Amino acid sequence: MENIILNFNNQIMLNEFISFFSAEIVCIIGIILNMFFFLFFKRKLNTKRLSDFITNGALILNLIISGSIYFKNFFYNQDFSVSFLNGLFIIDKTSILIKISLNLLLLLFLFTHYQLNRKIKFKTPILNTILLLLSLMGSFLTSSMSFLLIFIFLDLSVFLIYKFASNMRIRKYQVYSKDFIFLSLCSSFLFYSFYILTLLIENNLQSNIIKVCLILSILLKIGLFPFYNYQLDKNYKTNLSYNALLFMYLPYIGICAFDKISLFLNINSDIIQIPISIFIGFSIITFSIFTLKQKNLIKLFANTNCIFNNLIILNIILFGSNIFNIKTAFNCAILFLGIYSLLAILKINFGVNKINLNSISCIFFNNRFYALILSILILMMSSVVYSDISKSFLQIVKNIYLFDISAYTAVILIVFAFMMILLSSLKVIQNIYHFDKMLLKNKFKKRTTINYVVPVFSILFLVVKIFL
Numbered sequence: 001m002e003n004i005i006l007n008f009n010n011q012i013m014l015n016e017f018i019s020f021f022s023a024e025i026v027c028i029i030g031i032i033l034n035m036f037f038f039l040f041f042k043r044k045l046n047t048k049r050l051s052d053f054i055t056n057g058a059l060i061l062n063l064i065i066s067g068s069i070y071f072k073n074f075f076y077n078q079d080f081s082v083s084f085l086n087g088l089f090i091i092d093k094t095s096i097l098i099k100i101s102l103n104l105l106l107l108l109f110l111f112t113h114y115q116l117n118r119k120i121k122f123k124t125p126i127l128n129t130i131l132l133l134l135s136l137m138g139s140f141l142t143s144s145m146s147f148l149l150i151f152i153f154l155d156l157s158v159f160l161i162y163k164f165a166s167n168m169r170i171r172k173y174q175v176y177s178k179d180f181i182f183l184s185l186c187s188s189f190l191f192y193s194f195y196i197l198t199l200l201i202e203n204n205l206q207s208n209i210i211k212v213c214l215i216l217s218i219l220l221k222i223g224l225f226p227f228y229n230y231q232l233d234k235n236y237k238t239n240l241s242y243n244a245l246l247f248m249y250l251p252y253i254g255i256c257a258f259d260k261i262s263l264f265l266n267i268n269s270d271i272i273q274i275p276i277s278i279f280i281g282f283s284i285i286t287f288s289i290f291t292l293k294q295k296n297l298i299k300l301f302a303n304t305n306c307i308f309n310n311l312i313i314l315n316i317i318l319f320g321s322n323i324f325n326i327k328t329a330f331n332c333a334i335l336f337l338g339i340y341s342l343l344a345i346l347k348i349n350f351g352v353n354k355i356n357l358n359s360i361s362c363i364f365f366n367n368r369f370y371a372l373i374l375s376i377l378i379l380m381m382s383s384v385v386y387s388d389i390s391k392s393f394l395q396i397v398k399n400i401y402l403f404d405i406s407a408y409t410a411v412i413l414i415v416f417a418f419m420m421i422l423l424s425s426l427k428v429i430q431n432i433y434h435f436d437k438m439l440l441k442n443k444f445k446k447r448t449t450i451n452y453v454v455p456v457f458s459i460l461f462l463v464v465k466i467f468l
Contacts, residue, residue, distance in 0.1 A: 023099065023103075023139060027132050030057070033054050034125045047125065052114060058135075059110070062103045089140075090143060091143050094142075099142055101330050102138040105248075106134060106135055108454050109244060112340070113240070115344075130164045134161070137160065138253055141153035141260075142256060142260075150261055154222070154254065155221065161250060165239055187217050191221065195214065208269050211265050218254075218257070218261065222258070222309075224251070225283065226282060226283045230247075237298050237353075240343060240347055243298050248305065249333065251329070251332070252329050252330060254309070255309060255313070255326065259326060262316050262317075262321050263321050276317050281314075281409075284311070284413055285417070287303045287304075288303075295357050297343065297355045298355055300424055308332045312332075315396045319399060331388050331392060331462060334457075335380060335381060335387075338454050338458030339374070342451070342455050349444045357428065360431050373459065374432065375432060379425065387466065397411055
């Protein structure tokens with residue numbers, strides 16, 4: 001303990017420590033206030049609104065603080081890097097950018113799902129506490145320089161997402177999911193077991209094989225695993241907020257974690273790249289087929305995002321850690337958050353539990369603006385409408401094609417995947433503009449103005465980024 005304190009004093013003063021970790025301190029204050037109001041004022045009618053105000057304020061302050069640190073050092077110190085606890089945590093421009101993106105995603109999520117999370121039976125202060133804890137775990141993950149700590153923070157983030165869902169239960173059978181618990185525990189057990197083996201084995205060949213197993217356990221943890229993934233948990237189909245965190249936020253933070261972990265694994269060896277590339281190719285094929293077969297929109301978008309994130313993982317495996325991977329993953333998160341926001345509008349107004357193709361049938365004749373922006377986002381998803389996502393994936397395809405003479409096989413798989421996404425997208429759009437008097441629904445009556453801000457922001461953000 002004495003050594004830690006001495007190292008701490010040698011590297012940075014206390015006031016600088018508070019300055020760089022002020023966003024995390026704001027999160028902790030928000031968590032304490034939320035728990036205080038839940039424990040002592042949970043029967044008060046305004047407690048939920050006060051909790052929302054505190055949580056929104058904490059996330060906005062985090063954005064302001066992190067943004068100020070980033071822009072100050074962008075202009076005055078291009079290569080700034082601050083070390084804490086003998087190099088255990090390092091804050092640089094990349095980690096601050098990721099921190100900003102994580103807080104932005106959580107803030108937009110809170111805005112667009114507040115009506116779904118404010119039901120009488122829901123413990124809103126607990127839900128908001130979990131969101132702030134997710135922000136805290138994400139902040140520590142992005143600045144951590146320990147291979148083990150990165151996975152621990154990722155593991156805690158997955159657990160918090162599960163607790164978020166379990167605190168939104170209404171019926172007894174929704175308390176927990178055996179599939180989710182077993183999958184998460186299985187991935188953690190595999191990771192920690194293989195991690196211990198890396199400390200014991202010195203043989204290079206055996207070490208590379210264990211690294212392959214480590215990578216597969218991480219993919220299992222973040223849900224990018226064919227057949228056996230979080231889609232086994234049936235609760236996400238009816239819980240839209242849970243679905244958004246599970247298939248929008250988790251893949252993004254998982255990519256951030258994997259990108260950092262790849263620095264420690266030294267994955268340049270063919271023994272690692274070939275089997276993982278084959279596995280990812282198999283995953284892309286299976287998720288593509290599942291996407292085409294889906295009539296449930298929740299599962300369709302979940303499978304599509306899994307395809308996108310598998311492509312980003314493949315790019316990391318072949319070309320190593322790069323800020324390009326993080327930016328592409330963030331683009332995907334923003335796109336799907338916009339789509340989930342529109343699905344939330346549908347759920348709020350129509351009260352449907354499962355959102356399938358019939359739920360959006362004839363929606364153009366109900367709300368033309370809604371149909372227009374939903375169509376644009378879906379066409380962006382399938383790369384029919386050119387956006388920064390299209391630009392990023394074209395770059396990935398180009399990189400893979402130039403990587404090796406046999407890489408044309410991977411390119412064919414990627415083209416096949418986007419064909420499946422395109423066919424699924426056209427099927428969805430066909431239902432949006434389909435006309436049938438029997439299927440016409442009532443006009444949207446509930447106010448969801450904030451929800452529309454996110455998809456419009458998603459469209460503008462992805463279009464503007466093409467030129468940046």
